[in-house]
Every structure is written in structure tokens, then in C-alpha cells.
Amino acid sequence: MPYDHRKTAPRTLALALALAGCCAALAGCGASQASEDSPAAGKGGTQTPPPAVNATPATPTAPGASATPATTAPSSSGSPSGSGQQESRSLAGRTVVVDPGHNPGNFRHSREINAKVDIGTARKECDTTGTSTNGTASEAAYTEAAFTLDVSHRLRDLLTARGAKVVLTHDADRPWGPCIDERAAIGNAARADAVVSVHADGSAVGHRGFHVILPARVSSGAADTGAIVGPSRELGKNIADHFARATGTAPANYLAGGTGLDVRKDLGGLNLSTVPKVFVECGNMRDPKDAALLTSAAWRQKAARGMADGIATYLNG
Incomplete structure (x- = not known):
């Protein structure tokens, strides 16, 4: 137990020195670290809580607050001082746009999200509802829109802790959307140093793993990716590398030759x-083994950390 300095002082110099050394050793043991499994911000909007989340969600972020760097988020290294503080400001002056795929409200607005928009190479639906895990009689399905918003909150907090300005394309603060062309426009208008669109796949059972989608070289109508193909590939490679390390999962076994990079x-x-951008498909919600990971709050925190580390490596490279 700690030495009580209020007791009678020792009468010999040797005993005093010994006790003083003991006190000094004990004094440094009071620091604690925040749990990596508890995000600094909880789920927002009308999304359904995931079936396997143990952490209690905090109050949803207010609309418009996503671009404000968090001042109380934990350091990216988990260390409250020293090198952790230096690392936590490593993205100061950088802007990152985080794009949570889909919207929890899309299910109620099929007419709006089915309207076609110009994507440069064709016309395509404004947005989709996304996929989900397979629900059971006792457990509701976990939607991709709920997953992407949760991971995006975690990613935002990790990036703002490092000093970045983070803009969310939406925070479930609108009834549906935004459309895919508007999502691109938000990143362009922010002059983002990097944009990451967070998703989860809906493939067949047995198809497992993550992959990062990169832009192809396109020059047609409103689309011209010539300037961003190279930087986006570097961003994607860094995210894939750190995502695998952080989560312990492998690149998808069902596309891109197992490289984890799909163009x-x-x-x-x-x-x-017009700015470097990638999509991250974090796993396959339709495979029960991948679904067990995607519905875990601890694993989602690891996924967000992998993306944050990849973004930071790219921006500081």
C-alpha cells in the first residue's frame, strides 16, 4: 500500500532514504489509459444498435459538428503524454473527409434514392440501402448503414485526436442520402487531403476478408480521375496494410486476386x-464469421484504427 506521509517521521537517515525511494517509485503508478474498445462518440440518427455491442453509446454528434476537431478524444497511441502528444498532432492542418456509406433512413425513401444521377461514365441510382447481416428469430439484422456510421464516428475521433480536421458527408442528420455525386462534391469542396468511404460487402457465404476499392483512370463527361489515380492507390495501399495489421483479418478471398486492392x-x-479517395469494404456481412467481427464493438474500433493509421501514414509519407 502507498506510504502515508502523515505518520511520524523516521528517526534514522537510512530509513528515511529508503522510504523516500519507495514513495518515488509508487508515485508514477497512477496513470491510466482509456479503453480502445470504447469510442469517443456513439451511434447517431435512427440506426438500430448492433446485436453484439457491449459498450454503451454516447450522445450522437450534433449536425455540423463533424468538422470540428475533438479536444477530448484519446491520443492515437493511447499515451497521455510525451511522444503520444506529438503523434496526436501529426495531422494538424490536414483535412480528411469520412464518408459513411448509405444512410439509415434510405430504407424509407426508395423513390428519392432510386433517382438516377450522372457518374461520368453512366447514370446510376442516387444511393442504395446497403446490405446487412442475416437476422435471426432472436436477433435483428445489423445494417450496413448502422455499421458504417459507427465506424465513421470512431475513425473521426481517432483522426481529430491527431489534429486533423474531419468532415463527415452525413451524420444521419438528414432523412436520406446524400447522393453519390453529392458525396464526391463534399470531398472536392473541402479540398480534402484524403477521402475514405466506409462500407461493408454483401457477398456469398464463405467469401471473407476486406478490400479497398481504388479509382480507375476515367475521362468522360464530368469524370476525370487522371490526377487522383496515383495518390489514391498510395492511400489505398497504406490503408490495406494497416487495416490488416490492426484487425488481424486477411484481404478478400473472392476478388482482386487476394491483393485487397480492387480497381x-x-x-x-x-x-x-478530384481529391484522393478510396472505398474500404471492411468485410462481408453475409458470411457468419465476418459478421461476428463486424458486429463486435472491439473489432470495429480496430478497423477504425487501421484506417486512421493508414491515412496518417499516407499523409505523413
């Missing part, structure tokens, strides 16, 4: 971007 030209969010 596409049919996504308006990439085609219309």
Missing part, C-alpha cells in the same frame, strides 16, 4: 472525385 470505374463517388 473500379463504375462508382460515382470515385469517378467524380
Whole structure:
């Protein structure tokens, strides 16, 4: 137990020195670290809580607050002082746009999200509802829109803790959308140093793992990705590397030859971007093993940390 300095002082110099050394050793043991499994911000909007979340969600972020750097979020290294503080400001002056895929309200606005918009190479639906896990009689399905918003909150908090300005394309603060062309426009208007669109896949059972979608070289109508193909690939490679390390999961076993990097030209969010941008498909919600990870709050925190580390490596590279 700690030495009580209020008791009678020792009468010999040797005993005093010994006790003083003991006190000095004990004095440094009071620091504590915040749990990595507890996000600094909870879920927002009308989304359904995931079936396997143990942490109690905090009050949802108010609309418009997503661009304000958090001042109380934990350091990215988990250390309250020293090198942790230096690392936590490593993205000062940088702007990152985080795009939570889909919207929990899209299910109630099929007419609006089915309206076609120009994606440069074609016309495509404004947005979709996204996928979900397979629900059971005792457990509701966990929607992709709920997943992406939760991970995006965690990612925002990790990035703002490092000094970045973070803009969310939405925070479930609107009834549906935004459309895919508007999502691209938000990143462009912010002059973002990097944009990451958070998603989860809906493939067949047995298809497991994550992948990062990169923009193809497109020059058609409103789309011209020539300037962002190279930087986006570097951003995607860094995120894939750190995501695998942080989560312990492997690249998808069902596409892109197992590289974890998939190039596409049919996504308006990439085609219309003028700043480096990637999509991260964190796993397959339709596979029960992947679904067990995606519904875990602890794993979602690891996924957000992997993305944050990848973004930071890219921006500081």
C-alpha cells in the first residue's frame, strides 16, 4: 500500500532514504489509459444498435459538428503524454473527409434514392440501402448503414485526436442520402487531403476478408480521375496494410486476386472525385464469421484504427 506521509517521521537517515525511494517509485503508478474498445462518440440518427455491442453509446454528434476537431478524444497511441502528444498532432492542418456509406433512413425513401444521377461514365441510382447481416428469430439484422456510421464516428475521433480536421458527408442528420455525386462534391469542396468511404460487402457465404476499392483512370463527361489515380492507390495501399495489421483479418478471398486492392470505374463517388479517395469494404456481412467481427464493438474500433493509421501514414509519407 502507498506510504502515508502523515505518520511520524523516521528517526534514522537510512530509513528515511529508503522510504523516500519507495514513495518515488509508487508515485508514477497512477496513470491510466482509456479503453480502445470504447469510442469517443456513439451511434447517431435512427440506426438500430448492433446485436453484439457491449459498450454503451454516447450522445450522437450534433449536425455540423463533424468538422470540428475533438479536444477530448484519446491520443492515437493511447499515451497521455510525451511522444503520444506529438503523434496526436501529426495531422494538424490536414483535412480528411469520412464518408459513411448509405444512410439509415434510405430504407424509407426508395423513390428519392432510386433517382438516377450522372457518374461520368453512366447514370446510376442516387444511393442504395446497403446490405446487412442475416437476422435471426432472436436477433435483428445489423445494417450496413448502422455499421458504417459507427465506424465513421470512431475513425473521426481517432483522426481529430491527431489534429486533423474531419468532415463527415452525413451524420444521419438528414432523412436520406446524400447522393453519390453529392458525396464526391463534399470531398472536392473541402479540398480534402484524403477521402475514405466506409462500407461493408454483401457477398456469398464463405467469401471473407476486406478490400479497398481504388479509382480507375476515367475521362468522360464530368469524370476525370487522371490526377487522383496515383495518390489514391498510395492511400489505398497504406490503408490495406494497416487495416490488416490492426484487425488481424486477411484481404478478400473472392476478388482482386487476394491483393485487397480492387480497381473500379463504375462508382460515382470515385469517378467524380478530384481529391484522393478510396472505398474500404471492411468485410462481408453475409458470411457468419465476418459478421461476428463486424458486429463486435472491439473489432470495429480496430478497423477504425487501421484506417486512421493508414491515412496518417499516407499523409505523413
